[in-house]
Amino acid sequence: MKLPNINKKRILTLLRDGKRLDGRKPFELRDISIETGVSINAEGTSRVKIGKTEVVVGVKMDVQEPYPDHENEGTMITSMEFSPAAGERWEGGPPGMDSIEIARVVDRGIRESGFIDWKKLCIKEGEKVWSVLIDIYCINDDGNAMDASALGAIAALKLARFPVYDEKEEKVKFGEFTDKPLPLTEKLPLTLTFHKIGDKLIIDPNRDEEDSGEARITIAVSSVKKEKMINAMQKGGITPFTIEEMEKIIEETEKAYDKIFAEIEKKIKHVTK
Amino acid sequence: MPYTKRPDKRKFDELRPIKAEVGVIPNADGSALFAFGETVAIAAVYGPKPLHPQHMQEPDRGIIRCNYNMLPFSVTERARPGPNRRSKEISMVAGNALASVVDLTRFPGTVIDVEIIILQANASTRCAGINAAAMALAHAGIVMKEMVSSVSIGKIDDKIVMDLIKEEEDHEEGEGATDIPFTMTSRTHQITHLQLDGRIQTHRFKEATEAAKEACKKILKYQERALKGEKIDETK
Amino acid sequence: MTPKTEETEDTEMEIKETKCERKLVIPGETIASGEDYLPGDFTRKEGSEVIANRYGLAEISGRVVKIIPISGVFEPRRGNNVIGRVEDINFSGWMIDIGGPYSSFLPLMECPRFINRNNIAEFANIGDVIHAKILGVKKGGVDLTLKSRGLGPLENGRLIKINPNKVPRVIGKEGSMINLIKDNTKTEITVGQNGFVWVKGELDGEEKAEKAISLIVEESSNSGLTEKIEKFLGGKK
Incomplete structure (x- = not known):
């Protein structure tokens, strides 16, 4: 069912008191869980839940020619789909605008943060480089698939290892893996999504809140020597944000990043044991 | 080399370790996971619900719309996302395998959506998918005469075996490999889905059918236990 | 909705409550065998066997065998x-x-x-x-x-969606359960038979009523449901 008007009104009334329909505070995230082991045939996988929103992510690796303007750097392609299993509103068919936008924002966050050391993905300059293929599937949608997707992608990258590469044949031996992890840096990018409902801001919206929101902003942020870097931003919806609201969002982004960074590191370590 | 032992040391009439569970997708009206060893499928059911556009509606019955989706990272060499000829064919045969036990006359003009997702693949993906989908349909409270269970029967060299893995499908020596996925109803053991790929002597086909019947009986027990609340994981 | 092992405990509880046997069955399962049995809701008779046409709780009351659904979409009927x-x-x-x-x-x-x-x-x-x-x-x-x-x-209040098969539990015998929630949370509640529930009151009351309803749905098959809800409502205000 789509959002009833009375629920939107309730969401607004509660926010005036600094409360949310599910009992959270405006800048409180839902519980996050990170698991792996979705597919042994992938170089890396993750299964991430934020509240009831769940995504499965797989990283596959292949070897290809580099782009002419980056001859000594690896490449990356990110795809995202809402599976029709995810909820009533998601029907089959090719990825729609929602999916494309999520894939692009996740991609930019990872790319611009410097989380992947692209030069270390070069096999032979100008001829052969590693290509990282990230596939994200939302299988249960209760809002904020954006942040779940980004987190899932990061987790799958952290858990991935190279496949075996046959240097003589210059081919990947699919299904055979090395122990070598991907060349990742400390600059872990996270995305944080805020919604504006009425004149109130919230983080990590659930489905009803997402449907109530008039404007949305996603910020991909990473950390370099305790300093936060914004790597990607995407505003959604028609309603504008004020400059003051953006300042508040940046402030809350910094806080949320620190809060979940440690938790994520711990959870990923726990998964890898 | 003659085929005397299975690569994973199973008996010829032994299934891989099974995983079975219902309720894995909270938003769905019914959902389930079913795995034969390394082949893992989940299924979600939505409906019966209104069907749009109207010209797709059947005046005297509802329809089942099944979609089989093998995720790109479920296989060793990344599969291109989205539907292809193979996935469309499997979606159709799986939908028919399930529809034969479902009472579609109760809600004319409606649709029951069945989404099958293959998370990890090592052969028999359609069978794992159909098993999960049958559980998800039951879990969604759909009126069904009986359950269906699905298994791949193989003739590898001259042996009839249950629940094939990739390595067996690729067996070339001797008489080679024949893959025969079956789906059977739980009470009457009628065949609601049957495909075959390979070469098998006509006089040996009966053996394959008998093996399928035995395997489906075993699989039904897992589906039943999961629907009755057990979370089964023999892979641990 | 995930059927948990509690469903089997429900069987025991229901025996006490309704003096008849209930067990979880799957489609195609034989529920009872014998010439005397008659097929009721969502069952059929083949020979002397009464067989389930649906997943749910099978109940044998006297000679009649029927299935009480625990899942599935709302099935509209005149007068609902x-x-x-x-x-x-x-x-x-x-x-x-x-x-x-x-x-x-x-x-x-x-x-x-x-x-x-x-x-x-x-x-x-x-x-x-x-x-x-x-x-x-x-x-x-x-x-x-x-x-x-x-x-x-x-107008006003909030709409929540529950499994329509749990509606009888939320209402309770002659409205006992829903009245318990209304009285304790000072809310107005209307339960649609399609599983859409409207709750209106003070914000705190609404929140508490919503939680109580979710609790009933989650624990619907456990014994001592009324006591549990009483305890929940009697707790912190």
Whole structure:
């Protein structure tokens, strides 16, 4: 069912008191869980839940020619789909605008943060480089698939290892893996999504809140020597944000990043044991 | 080399370790996971619900719309996302395998959506998918005469075996490999889905059918236990 | 909805409560065998066997064997009280989402008072919530009416969605459960048979009532449900 008007009104009334329909505070995230082991045939996988929103992510690796303007750097392609299993509103068919936008924002966050050391993905300059293929599937949608997707992608990258590469044949031996992890840096990018409902801001919206929101902003942020870097931003919806609201969002982004960074590191370590 | 032992040391009439569970997708009206060893499928059911556009509606019955989706990272060499000829064919045969036990006359003009997702693949993906989908349909409270269970029967060299893995499908020596996925109803053991790929002597086909019947009986027990609340994981 | 092992405990509890046997069955399962048994809801007889046509709790009461569904979408029947959301408006009435297999329609004529065609949206606009009654179910659609006491648009409060099969539990025997929640949370509650529940009161009361309803749905098959809800409501205010 789509959002009833009375629920939107309730969401607004509660926010005036600094409360949310599910009992959270405006800048409180839902519980996050990170698991792996979705597919042994992938170089890396993750299964991430934020509240009831769940995504499965797989990283596959292949070897290809580099782009002419980056001859000594690896490449990356990110795809995202809402599976029709995810909820009533998601029907089959090719990825729609929602999916494309999520894939692009996740991609930019990872790319611009410097989380992947692209030069270390070069096999032979100008001829052969590693290509990282990230596939994200939302299988249960209760809002904020954006942040779940980004987190899932990061987790799958952290858990991935190279496949075996046959240097003589210059081919990947699919299904055979090395122990070598991907060349990742400390600059872990996270995305944080805020919604504006009425004149109130919230983080990590659930489905009803997402449907109530008039404007949305996603910020991909990473950390370099305790300093936060914004790597990607995407505003959604028609309603504008004020400059003051953006300042508040940046402030809350910094806080949320620190809060979940440690938790994520711990959870990923726990998964890898 | 003659085929005397299975690569994973199973008996010829032994299934891989099974995983079975219902309720894995909270938003769905019914959902389930079913795995034969390394082949893992989940299924979600939505409906019966209104069907749009109207010209797709059947005046005297509802329809089942099944979609089989093998995720790109479920296989060793990344599969291109989205539907292809193979996935469309499997979606159709799986939908028919399930529809034969479902009472579609109760809600004319409606649709029951069945989404099958293959998370990890090592052969028999359609069978794992159909098993999960049958559980998800039951879990969604759909009126069904009986359950269906699905298994791949193989003739590898001259042996009839249950629940094939990739390595067996690729067996070339001797008489080679024949893959025969079956789906059977739980009470009457009628065949609601049957495909075959390979070469098998006509006089040996009966053996394959008998093996399928035995395997489906075993699989039904897992589906039943999961629907009755057990979370089964023999892979641990 | 995940059936948990508690479903089997439900069997024991129900024996005590209703003096008849209940067990969870799957489609195609033989529930009872013998010439005396008669097939009731969602069962059929083949030879001397009574067989399940649906997943749910099988109940044998006297000679009759039936299945009580625990899952599945709302199945509309004439006379059902339902709550829905206005999906669309046309010149002759409102399209309403009540869940379940069919879309439903509330004709302008079925309003208790005269409404000018130009003011349809004023009475109920897209996204508004309406309490209505099912006038009839025909092939492909459900017709609704407001011509009965207490029906009409629902203002303020919140709408929550529950498994429609749990509605009898939420209402309780002769409304005992729902009255318990209303009294303790000082809220107005309307339970649609389609599993849409409307709760209105002070914000705290609404929140508590919503939690109590979720608790009933989660624990519906456990014993001592009433005590649990009493304890929950009696707890911190």
